[in-house]
Amino acid sequence: MNDPTAPSAPSAAPGRRRVLRGALALAGTVALRPSAAATPAAAAPAAAAPTGSAIAVRRFGRYEVLALLDAHGPFPGTRQAAFPDATAADWERARRLDPAAFGPGDTWEPDFRCHAVRRPGGRVTLVDTGIGPVGSPASGWAPVPGRLPAVLARAGISPADVEAVVLTHLHEDHYGWSVTPEGVPVFPNARYLVQRTEVAALGPTRTARTYVVEPLLRAGRLTEVDGRTVLAGPAGPGGAVTLLPTPGHTPGHQSVLVEGGGDRLLVTGDVLVHAVQLVSPAVRYAYEADPATARRSREQLLDDARRTRAVLATAHLNRPFVRPWAVEVATG
Ligand SMILES: [Zn+2]
Incomplete structure (x- = not known):
């Protein structure tokens, strides 16, 4: 997703506003961080009651994929502002698919979800780390605190079990529980994997660089990867976990393909952030870094998922798993 505070910052000068919009969440967070840090709880919207289970599990051969609900709450602004091209028909189809995303009036109420891939022996790859605690960089707009640590504990996963954290x-x-506010890695045995292009696109003062990238580098925990990367495998009866570049939402965005037992699952990250982009993949999200590339990534991922009958695990739909081949899609 992205920082929705940017378009609502009324005092932003034109130059600043352009930076906020063009550079996505991270620049906006830098600009708004002092006030967010001063009153994190007051600045954040109230968390709504989760509509779904905090933990949902699917098995893929030897792998278990757990969808872990960090938080649920209103997204600032209207849903039409977030998805300016969506038509009434798009909204109607999206509402049938994901009614819990539709709050009062014209509001959007996303889930904030992370995913864990548990392999034989209890080793875990965690995909994304949610909105984080009170005072985390997402505090200015997201319903902090997230509940990921408690949800992981309920799932029987201790921080020490996590051997890899993939940041989409x-x-x-998406990185809120990666490090503590003091900069200590939350998952002490994990390497944290992010695309090199994603790190390279950060300016030197971006919050993501100072809050998460630099502490992970200092701790020797950051692994920058280039393009498609097999984490565990090989493919076949034993299954595989593969990182797939899906740029556009951000320059180095990646998704995660899990193959096991002949089945496939895609942890999408923010390739699509609302069901309206599932029923109508041409609909852009207002905060995509490169809308044309984001659309191409979304269409390719959805085409692949439909062709191969892959299940989707998204971060922000109010359903932990979605079968895209069973969804009515608008064309054109
Ligand atoms: Zn997001």
Whole structure:
């Protein structure tokens, strides 16, 4: 997702506003961080009651994929502002698919979800780390605190069990529990994997760089990867976990393909952030870094998922798993 505070910052000068919009969440967070840090709880919208289970599990051969609900709450602004091209028909189809995303009036109420891939022996790859605690960079707009640590404990996963943390991208609602506010890695045995292009696109003062990238580098925990990367495998009866570049939402955005037992699952990250982009993949999200590339990534991922009958595990739909081949899609 992205920082919605940017377009609502009324005092932003034109130059600043352009930076906020063009550079996505991270620049906006820098600008708004002092006030967010001063009153994190007051600045954040109230968390709504989660509509779904905090933990949902699917088995893929030898792998278990757990969808872990960090938080649920209103997204600032209207849903039409977030998805300016969506038509009434798009909204109607999206509402049938994901009614819980539709709050009062014209509001959007996303889930904030992370995913764990548990392999034989209890080793875990965690995909994204949610919005984080009170005072985290997402505090200015997301319903902090997230509950990921408690949800992981309920799932029987201790921080020490996590051997890899995949960050789909460096927006603050995806890295919130990666390090403590003091900069200590939350998962002491994990290497943290992010695309090199994602890190390279960060300016030197971006919050993502100072809050998460630099502490992980100092701790020797950051692994920058280039393009498609097999984490565990090989493919076949034993299954595989593969990182797939899906740029556009951010320059180095990546998704995660899990193959096991002949089945496939895609942890999408923010390739699509609302069901309206599932029923109508041409609909852009207002905060995509490169809308044309984001659309191409979304269409390719959805085409692949439909062709191969892959299940989707998204970060922000109010359903832990979605079968895209069973969804009515608008064309054109
Ligand atoms: Zn997001």
